[in-house]
Amino acid sequence: MIQADGLTKLFGNKRAVDGISFSVARGEVLGFLGPNGAGKSTTMRMITGFLPPSAGRVTVGGFDLAEKPIPAKRLIGYLPENAPAYTDMTVLGFLNFSAEIRGLRGAARTAAVNRVVEMCFLESVRHQSIETLSKGYRHRTCFAQSIIHDPDVLVLDEPTDGLDPNQKHEVRGLIRHMGATKAIIFSTHILEEVDAVCTRAIIIDRGKIVANGTPSVLRQKSDMAGAVTLRVSGVAATAVSARLHQIPQARRVAVLEEINGVVAACVQPKPNVADGELPRAVGEAAQGWRIQQLQVEEGRLDEVFRSLTMPDTVSRKAEGGGRKPEAGGQKSE
């Protein structure tokens, strides 16, 4: 549904977005991750047709946004950053206006407004002026506006920003639910959201894509991915360390802590060790110990995120944790 090719945006001499290419199909929820100022919002503004790209092109539903902006925009629902809304209107007035400008009239308009009021839990404030709404309600009002015409493409810029945990949960549920039938892009810097909602995630940094894949694939880039942690009791820490060091597949062994006779240790695999081989080896090594816990780490997204976007401050302990600038990204000329 959404196809971006070599999107570039220059602000003066600064390359805010530098040759980003990706596509989103129907049924996909694409998470856009990146530190502040990485170019997330600028990219979204180009996808929605608010900013014309300096180079590259966007097509939405087959319509080139530069050549056929109106049919393309008709397919898009957009929640801009900070969820702006006309503060001098009531919630209902604002939604009626949005519906009308989306070409919904009469009974269709009423039905659409009622649907989003219910979906976004706005019943109690429908006649209230937007100016007097709390941030959460204002946010959901703008969100309601973006889905009022049941668009095929949804572009959401930080949809859960400023919401309380319950509201965040609701909005995530909504996105996941709608993701089955739409193409959705949303940006966030909350990493658990990626796990909760996305089918795929893109990490961008300084205007470039540094990673592109499903959350589980991204997680495997983590230093901790595939590591085995175990807790045993009744053995001295030195003995645990000595025996674990003899495992051939282990790249690194660390004793994490020793509390009340329980020793916690972590074993990281060498590269190219097949799945399940390390846990088996650790299990063999641990024979005779009283095992309290043995766990294979999945890897952690925040670690991947940090290592990709702050390569200078995270020590490059392993190949897997290093910067991979070409993972899914395109080289700019």
Next chain:
Amino acid sequence: MNAIANIKAITKRELSAYFASPLAYVFIVIFLLLCGFFTFMVGTRMGTFFQHGQAALDTFFIWHPWFYLFLVPAVGMRLWADERRVGTLELLLTMPITSWQAIAGKFLASWLFLALALVLTFPLVLTVNYLGHPENGVIFCGYVGSWLMAGAYLAVSCITSAMTRSQVVSFIVSVVLCLFLLLAGFSPVIQFLSGWASPVVVQAVAACSVITHFENFQKGVLDSRDVIFFLSLIVFSLFTTAVILRGHRK
């Protein structure tokens, strides 16, 4: 059809925005008070409405260019400046409408609002008809001219509103621009210009004055040149607004 529906939706929204805030009521009350005061208490060089002894509304229309100087920029200043400040511009321009439809819709809303304020001066017309037998055609012509002039000021306010996100800056700049439109035909300005500009330029500037064009309407002369002057000023200003809006997004 679609374009008209879009413009209508935007006009409706803008109009409701005026009446959702005190601005509309304050504006109308002040405009009507000023009209009454200047018509009956100040008047023209020939005296006030009653001193004139004529069944005409000269004393009413002659002040309009000066009322509008301050009142119209106050109506137009929020049109785009507020959209940019609040961030709704992003919402508006990502909707399936062209920027022309947005510009036209917003302009029409404010222009209709000004028309409403003008219509509300109808007691003056009733009064003058009660007191004598005025030429209602001339009065009607004056209203048309006044409305066109208000539209021209308003279009200029659209430009300044699109240039900034501060309503105050927009207001001040558009007052200055409108003042130029007002004074362009005045002799001090002409003299200042003729010191260094070529006569063609001086003439061109003098022809830009809204007063000279509005005077014809006051006399009851509906000259197509005057109508075209105001309409072209409106179209040019709205076009400039479109260019400025596009420039922001570059």
